[in-house]
Amino acid sequence: MKLAIGNDHVAVEMKKEIKEYLEEKGYEVINVGTDSNERFNYPVSGYKVARMVADGEVDGGILICGTGVGISLSANKVHGIRACVCSDPYTAKLSKQHNNTNIIAFGARVIGIETAKMIVDEWLNARYEGGRHQIRIDQIREIEETQHLKAAEE
Numbered sequence: 001m002k003l004a005i006g007n008d009h010v011a012v013e014m015k016k017e018i019k020e021y022l023e024e025k026g027y028e029v030i031n032v033g034t035d036s037n038e039r040f041n042y043p044v045s046g047y048k049v050a051r052m053v054a055d056g057e058v059d060g061g062i063l064i065c066g067t068g069v070g071i072s073l074s075a076n077k078v079h080g081i082r083a084c085v086c087s088d089p090y091t092a093k094l095s096k097q098h099n100n101t102n103i104i105a106f107g108a109r110v111i112g113i114e115t116a117k118m119i120v121d122e123w124l125n126a127r128y129e130g131g132r133h134q135i136r137i138d139q140i141r142e143i144e145e146t147q148h149l150k151a152a153e154e
């Protein structure tokens with residue numbers, strides 16, 4: 001399984017540790033974030049990871065900034081992306097099972113490395129359940145695809 005990982009300057013160390021952790025488990029992890037502590041604007045790597053996921057170049061994405069908020073907001077602007085920022089493994093697991101998230105995000109200033117590892121484990125091991133959830137995913141996609149038309153109508 002191939003993953004892309006991105007981060008800003010706040011999350012360099014956590015990104016490195018998560019990348020190594022996943023590589024030891026056999027995942028291929030493509031790093032598109034910064035490896036420097038110089039200021040780095042999170043939308044840059046949020047967009048890069050989102051683009052790779054949306055284009056099918058990778059099977060999923062991991063994003064880390066200070067809180068996980070800015071970087072996940074950036075990724076969610078890309079059509080087809082369902083990025084979830086979370087601080088607990090339960091939300092990570094359910095976000096895959098019910099919401100079919102294709103990117104998981106978290107904050108290096110919010111959680112510790114062991115919780116981050118648990119989050120990625122739960123998220124990667126969970127499977128989308130489909131069924132009734134698909135109706136809602138389709139509704140999200142419809143908002144994405146038609147909002148510009150609806151705004152023009154109003």
Ligand code: RB5
Nearest residue numbers: 010065066067069070071
């Ligand atoms: C950077 O200072 C910080 O704003 C960023 O890492 C992130 O927390 C934004 O959501």
